[in-house]
Amino acid sequence: MVKPKKTRFERKMALYGVIFTLPWILGLLLFHAYPLIMSIYYSFTSYSILDPGEWVGLENYQTLFQDHVFWVSIYNTLYFTVFFVPISIVFGVGLALILNLKIRGQGFYRTMFFMPSLVPPIATTIIWLWLLNPQFGLVNHWLEQIGLQGPAWLGSEYWSKPSVILMSLWGVGQSIVIYLAGLQDIPQDYYDAADVDGANIIQRLKHITLPLLTPVIFFNLIMGTIGALQNFVLPYTLTNGQGTPANSMMFYVMYLYTNGFGYLKMGYASAMAWILFLIVVILTALIFISQKRWVYYQGKD
Template sequence: MTLTAEARTTGTPASQAGMRRRRAAETRAGYAFLSPWLVGFFLLTAGPMLASLYLAFTNYNLFNAPEWVGLDNFVRLFQDPNYIQAWKVTGTYVLLGTPLKLISALAVAMLLNNSRRGQGFYRSAFYAPSLIGASVSIAIVWKAMFIDNGIVDQVGQVLGLPAGGWVGDPSRTMPMLVLLTVWQFGAPMVIFLAGLKQVPTELYEAASVDGAGPVRKFVKITLPMLSPVLFFNLLLETIHAFQIFASAFIISSGTGGPARSTLFYTLYLYFRGFRDFQMGYASAMAWILVLVVGAISFVLFRTQNRWVHYSGEGK
């Protein structure tokens, strides 16, 4: 007996039931493999975030029960001169460090994009600082380099620059920290390098035939083709810049000095929460930071259509 087209398509009730059981078994297996991550997410991420949201509306010192105070913590924030200073320091760091880091990463990626002898060594050497990350050891070494009579001070004196370390000078601490983040450009460099490998060489050849120079090729071909990668790096590095803590804590010796020049937002949040035991106030600070970073990310996503060009869109 032959099956009709409908029977072949839908199958018998028994086969449909078997298919549903297999799908259910696959679903259970998938959730079983995901369960460690789900447990970690709800216990270590979502749970503490919800608790922090509640504490932001309370007066809590870690020792007594939280006392509901409503919006008082948020009102106090903008009456706190140290809080305003923390935003100024962090904003300056983000506006200076992020563009310089991306420019350095892109410049080195373009240099390494051409085939040359020892290319693998150079790529590894430039990427190595990013493997170390913003660790305590790197911050200690960086501080030792920029203190009075440190190696940077000694080289500066040889070059005729004024003597004196950068660590104790409020006008030099921000450039010193910006240099540290720019030095660790390896991660965005690798991403830029991967993007450069995807740019068709035919575009450059056609531009050369039309008489385009290196600058015009960069503006008209390289940047548009790299715009998705540039958007990704810009978003990621901006978020990372707002999270600076370890290097600022070590270089300032845990004080935010000199003259509050290293009083970054996360550092001041730490002071309020774990030094002054004002956990409700610190939680309010944390949620303001989440909202600001979220708003910046939202603006970047909303404006990407104006300058980010994906292949196949015909822009």
């Protein structure tokens, strides 16, 4: 069958479409595609911004695997990801279930739990530096009131990462909004049928709410994992980019930034960026593979 030729009007509209999307296309090519391609090339050079650099092959990657701080940054980042992501999911789902209850002032409570996620990271850091101060912080003061000796928090090599996890939960309000949307998407008919069968609240939660909420949990798991692997602003601000004490808060992206813009080892930093990319791809792929075992989609046989 011969495809009919486009009319003059259709060609004109197609041209207008290209013209209107041209700024976005140029932005994509200049500010995303080009830097992405060049970073691959720079990862095999000694590029330092100030000079064009020389081709060094796999030297940057070989040096990375012999870099002690590189492995420490991977450990810190994976530690944060492994603990923060599940805790944030449990915390977010729990709060969403509570905020989904039909009570007076429901909108007010939802707003109050969401507002902390709107606070700029720098302001959040200042607030938590005060709360977790080992000498006059409110958290240790409250612990003393119940007879417990508070830890050094950010000043301790062992408590620094748990402190960052605690502080990061401050912004869980964004995921709560998504969980609430997922909860309200669950058909009421399922709960009515469960009531007729005599199911209690625990049974309804186990067999209806959580299974039908798994697609939303899956989405937040993916986004939370990617975000946690790129944790930067909070620990960088807390330690002024030093990762102290004893590199216990030297996260991967912090070390990448320090090498690229602190030491001007942009080729080295580009190699780190591509290793992080591979880590993100592998973990994301594993999560996608696992969804077949635990994610339930409505209407799917």
